[in-house]
Amino acid sequence: MIALRAGCVRLSGRAVLHDIDFRAQAGEVVALCGPNGAGKSTLLRALAGLLPGGVPPDPRHLGFLPQGARCAWGMTVAEVVALGRIPHGDADPAPVARAIAACGLDGLRAARVDRISGGQARRAMLARVLATEPEVMLLDEPTADLDPAAAHEIMALLRELARQGRCVLVVLHALDLATRYADRIVVMADGRIVADAPPADALPRAAAVFGLPWGSDPAPRLLPPAP
Numbered sequence: 001m002i003a004l005r006a007g008c009v010r011l012s013g014r015a016v017l018h019d020i021d022f023r024a025q026a027g028e029v030v031a032l033c034g035p036n037g038a039g040k041s042t043l044l045r046a047l048a049g050l051l052p053g054g055v056p057p058d059p060r061h062l063g064f065l066p067q068g069a070r071c072a073w074g075m076t077v078a079e080v081v082a083l084g085r086i087p088h089g090d091a092d093p094a095p096v097a098r099a100i101a102a103c104g105l106d107g108l109r110a111a112r113v114d115r116i117s118g119g120q121a122r123r124a125m126l127a128r129v130l131a132t133e134p135e136v137m138l139l140d141e142p143t144a145d146l147d148p149a150a151a152h153e154i155m156a157l158l159r160e161l162a163r164q165g166r167c168v169l170v171v172l173h174a175l176d177l178a179t180r181y182a183d184r185i186v187v188m189a190d191g192r193i194v195a196d197a198p199p200a201d202a203l204p205r206a207a208a209v210f211g212l213p214w215g216s217d218p219a220p221r222l223l224p225p226a227p
C-alpha cells in the first residue's frame, strides 16, 4: 500500500536517510522504533511526500499525524476532529462521531482543545486523522502523553483498524506496545533500517541498538500478556 525504494534524504546538506527500502501492506500495523535522531520522523515525512521535492499523496487516502501535533486555537474537540473531513470536502458527521468515540472523547466533544490535558489533546489530534478514514495512516508517536491504559486502548484501536483493512505505520518508543500490537517492528539507527521483522525477531536487534541488555534482562517479563 505504501513503499519507498532505495530512499535517500539529505536535509540542510546532511544525509539523514540512507538507502531505505520499506513497504507496508493493507491489514498491517508496522511499528517504527529506534533512538532519538535515528530518522523515524523523516521517514514518515518522506512517505507522506512532505520533504522538499516530495509529492503528497491524495489526503483522502493517506493520513498523517505529525510528532507533537497540537492545536493552539480555541476550537472545540468536535470542531478539530471535523477538520479531518476537509480532504473529502464534506462535513459528514458519522465518521467524525466514530473517530471521537473511538478515541474516548465523547465526554469532551464541546471542550476547547487548548483547555484539555496533553493526553486528551493528543487523542483529539489522532481522532482528526481517523475522521478522514484514510487507507494508510502514518502516525508519529500517537501514544506520547498517554497514560498506560490509554496507550493500550489506542494501540488496540489501531490493531482493529488494520484488521478492517487499513495500513498503519506508527512511530513508537514503547517497545512493549510495539511488541504486543505490531505485526512487524522496523528498527532504525543512524538513518538506516537495521531490522524489519516480527517483534520476537526484531526485539533483540532493537535492544542492541539502544545498548540495552537482552536475554537475562528482566524487561521482557514486564511485557503485558500476549493478546
Ligand SMILES: Nc1ncnc2c1ncn2[C@@H]1O[C@H](COP(=O)(O)OP(=O)(O)OP(=O)(O)O)[C@@H](O)[C@H]1O
Binding pocket: 011, 012, 014, 016, 034, 035, 036, 037, 038, 039, 040, 041, 042, 043, 067
Ligand atoms: N530540517 C532538518 N535539517 C537538517 N537536519 C534535520 C532536519 N530535520 C531533522 N534533521 C536531522 O535528521 C536526523 C533524524 O531526525 P528525525 O526527526 O527523523 O529523528 P527521529 O528518529 O524521529 O527522532 P526522535 O525519536 O527524537 O523523534 C536527526 O539527526 C536530525 O537532527
